[in-house]
Amino acid sequence: MLGLTCGGDYMTDKRGQMRVIEAMIACIILIFGIYMTSYFSNILVIEGGGELQTISESIAKVIENQGLIKKVIQVIEKEDALEKERLKSELKSLLESLLPPETFYAISISSGITGQNFISLTNMAGMNETLMEKISLQQMVTVSFPVTIVQYKESKLDVILIIDRSGSMNEKEPGDPYTKIYYAKEAAKTFVDCMNASRDRVGLVSFSDWATLDCGLTNDFNLVKNKISGLVASGYTNMGEAVKKANDEFAAHNRTDAILAIVFLTDGLANRPCPHYPKHVYTTCPYAKSYVLNETQKAKSNGIIIYTIGLGADTRSFDEELLKEIQTNGYYYAPSGTKLKEIYETIAKDLLSLTFSVDYDIVIITLTLARSK
Template sequence: MGITNSNKQINVDRIDCDGTLRVTLALSASPDISTNPTDIVLVLDRSGSMAGSPLANMKAGAKTFIDIIDEATDSAQDGNIGSGSRIGIVSFSDTAVANTQLITSVDTLKDAVDSLTAGGSTNHADAFQQATQLFDPLSANAKVIVMFTDGKTTSGVPPAPIAAAARASGVIIYCIGLIGLDGIDINVLNDWATDPDASHVAVTPNDEDLEQLFKDLAANISKTGATDIVIDEIVNSDFTITSLTPPTKGTAMMTDSHTIQWKIPELGVTANEGASLEFLVRHTAQDSGEKLVNQSISYSDNEGNVVVFPEPSVLVDCGIVVHPEPCPIPVDLTAESCQDSIIIDAGDAYLQSLGRILQMDVTVKNVCPGKRVALAIVLTEVDPNGLEYSRGMKTLTIPAHDYPSCRDVLVKCVKFVLPEDLDVSGGIPTAMCSTRSFKVRLIAHNIDTDYQCCDSIVTIL
């Protein structure tokens, strides 16, 4: 059968700017159908929500699936499923019916598909029950159910126990989901499908994609298992890989902070097998938006299986981000061997400052030895009406000195950055030469004192 499914999932659809998400890569593979006869039941949703193009595209997909299996079993599209394999059709709405038994006639199978009409509710439990009853428990053929649905269960008993019983009996279950009018619960499809869930479930919001999904599944089912698998995953440059969990099959390693290589010696060569790999990535850029998690992902094996992984995206919310002015463009130069002096023309430089730096010295008077001092400097700007606007506050600790007497301490080079676009002093906005008015307030006090709290004692004399 070859690679029967491939998937890539992320565990969340939205993260904060420095948020982390979990990525899961998954594959499943099965042996060659021509040497490993397989009984396949196509379980097709014909509920009312399938009316129109969804039903037409599902029929096209199912018939394409049948043609591919026809050719794969005996190397020719001769209208007959060969090599001991068979296909059956079950359809469902309020209840399920077996439109055919497990047969080999391609024409009969296609006629059954073409006869389907849409109407009624959605009874997945009866669909699984009818599909399971088509299999001969004494047959040595591999057993596969391909469940197609476009909605949630709306009638019948819960289907999960029936699907679980089918899996326990050795049936491999694949689920193809169309996000229809009633929506679809991917977690439910994962619950029905054979493990690993991610490699046995494919979902699309567009019914135009259905034929391709059926085609891909049939093409992979018809090939042999895969050997010498190599998967190279490169995540988007806005993300960094932070951890890697050992895969369920094969080995994986990080070649750098953005790249993972996963190698699997063989998968699905003697029986259906699934494999999965999980790793964590963290968003490291500073901009918001809907972002693809992976930059690229490539697949190769000895059998030439064509594998395409989904490209999940996540919404990154960085809040309000202020981008500073860019760094100046550098001038490139090279110092040649043994060259001990270099003369270059570095180009022109222009005054581009958008603000000023206010630097002040402060003298704190009469600081006594052994006393640390807390100093606060509050800066405001004054407009023509005398109103003050905060321009910042600096706080610092002045270390204690060990001179024998109290003395003054000079604090030098306290700096405030004053953007010109905050000018309220009445000058020309953004003009570097405008006069600006400020007020500075200083607050200083000793940190260390001899004071200790003690209990009050009242003595009556």
């Protein structure tokens, strides 16, 4: 069983086994890849032969051994036109260094699964009609080589913790020796300890009457935990502005190679801003509820995943249906503050499982060589 250490605790619930499952999937993919490579090897045709065939096979091996195929795939994924041209130049230099004089070539590297052409290169455009007439079938060869590519990728995480610090967070749930804000802060700090400072960033937004960005996205986790420790509960519940603050922070400091996530905790009802209600009203305000729905929809449209946590023994004290509606990756119910640490650890594990992925392809190198008599 796979576990994950967070804040000194060893976590062993089922979500923590995600990496084991993905590793098993990778093994299955690899076995399938070997089978498919064998299959492609049997159906691909070699036209021509002799010395040029031997040269073609040697070139394909050099391309594979020098890691050029993985470089090509990475460049295509990044959609970097300049890097693609640089790679084509590198491939051209390699071919010309390996080929005999007056040898013409056409090479393509493509996906055997999707058919996508990753890169093509040729010098046959320079062949004139006279030279073409001098080429015989014995002096032209086309060879295709299947290469199985399995890439293990680890993504970065950018997570913003949104914590309710309204006045009700100063209360204790039945049976809890400490206040809800105390347990919320301890659980949030445990979550931060689960992250990888060399790769991940964490930010903090808190809210009551107004929301504040207490700490922007950073890998200085001690700073984040100090900001969490400094939270003081008072006031009403402005959920919408809290999500807006998170959206603004992601927009200002976005990393295109990171998974973006919000972990949202509240024990109350959306009641601020509420321009049409008396100031003392604590119940749900339609305007405030609409605000949070609009902001979470913006977050979702930008690819931000959202976890929500409802805190309180009496589920009528917070809008459980709202929390279920705005989440994308899970709603969690904490009947008491003591349950928060376990919930934050579970969410941390779920996020960490998303950072690991396996990409698989069968890449076909098709190489045509020709030379005059």
